[in-house]
Amino acid sequence: xYHTGEFIVYGTSGVCEVTAVGQPAFARDExxxxxxxxxxxxxxxIYIPVDSPVFMRxxxxxxxxxxxxxxxxxxxxxxxxxxxxxxxxEHYQAALQSHxxxxxxxxxxxxxxxxxxxxxxxxxxxxxxxxxxxxxxxSELAVALGIPLKEVQPYIARSIASHKTCVHA
Numbered sequence: 823x824y825h826t827g828e829f830i831v832y833g834t835s836g837v838c839e840v841t842a843v844g845q846p847a848f849a850r851d852e853x854x855x856x857x858x859x860x861x862x863x864x865x866x867x868i869y870i871p872v873d874s875p876v877f878m879r880x881x882x883x884x885x886x887x888x889x890x891x892x893x894x895x896x897x898x899x900x901x902x903x904x905x906x907x908x909x910x911x912e913h914y915q916a917a918l919q920s921h922x923x924x925x926x927x928x929x930x931x932x933x934x935x936x937x938x939x940x941x942x943x944x945x946x947x948x949x950x951x952x953x954x955x956x957x958x959x960x961s962e963l964a965v966a967l968g969i970p971l972k973e974v975q976p977y978i979a980r981s982i983a984s985h986k987t988c989v990h991a
Contacts, residue, residue: 823872824857829881829965831921832870834954837862837881837961843872863961863971877921887966890923891981897924900932907947914951918958926959 824830824840832838838859846856846869859868870876882890902913917929933952937944944952960974969977 824878824880829862830859831877831879831881831958831962832859832861832868833876833878834918834958835859835861835864835868836958837965838868841867862965863957877919879921881962882923882966884966884968887963888981890927891963891978893924894927894931894978894982897927897931899935900928902932907945910945911947911951914947914955918951918954923959923962926955929955930959 824843826840826842828840829837830840838861840857841860842858843855844858845852845854846858848869849856855872856869857872859870860866861868900913900917904910904913914929917925930952933944933948936948943949960971963974963978964971967974967977
């Protein structure tokens with residue numbers, strides 16, 4: 823069970839703060855507890871039963887975030903290829919629904935590599951899923967690292983550059 827003030831990843835809504843645990847006034851089923859969630863980078867309020875089957879997990883720790891960033895250069899792009907937009911969409915959706923930061927990095931790197939290989943823009947499907955993966959990943963990293971969302975991309979770039987410098991020195 824999560825507690826008030828904790829940050830969690832909730833489904834595909836991304837990072838949310840648990841702002842309350844209890845029974846909201848609108849709840850008809852007495853005794854059933856709900857989380858009141860506020861997306862960190864959103865304006866809505868989400869009420870979800872504590873025992874909901876929707877995926878929830880704690881946000882990664884600062885140490886896990888730093889280790890993930892350090893491992894980004896070694897994460898391979900996905901070898902999945904298709905000309906079917908439907909199959910590509912299903913594949914990308916599965917990566918998003920894994921709720922795994924490594925999978926999100928892989929999706930992002932795959933779309934960027936595809937763009938470099940083709941020497942042009944990628945499909946709207948590729949762009950949409952890359953953007954969604956970046957939003958989910960960056961919001962979790964921002965919370966884990968305690969930095970503003972807009973500083974995540976430069977933080978990643980600096981960390982990777984300094985790691986390369988240390989390795990090659």
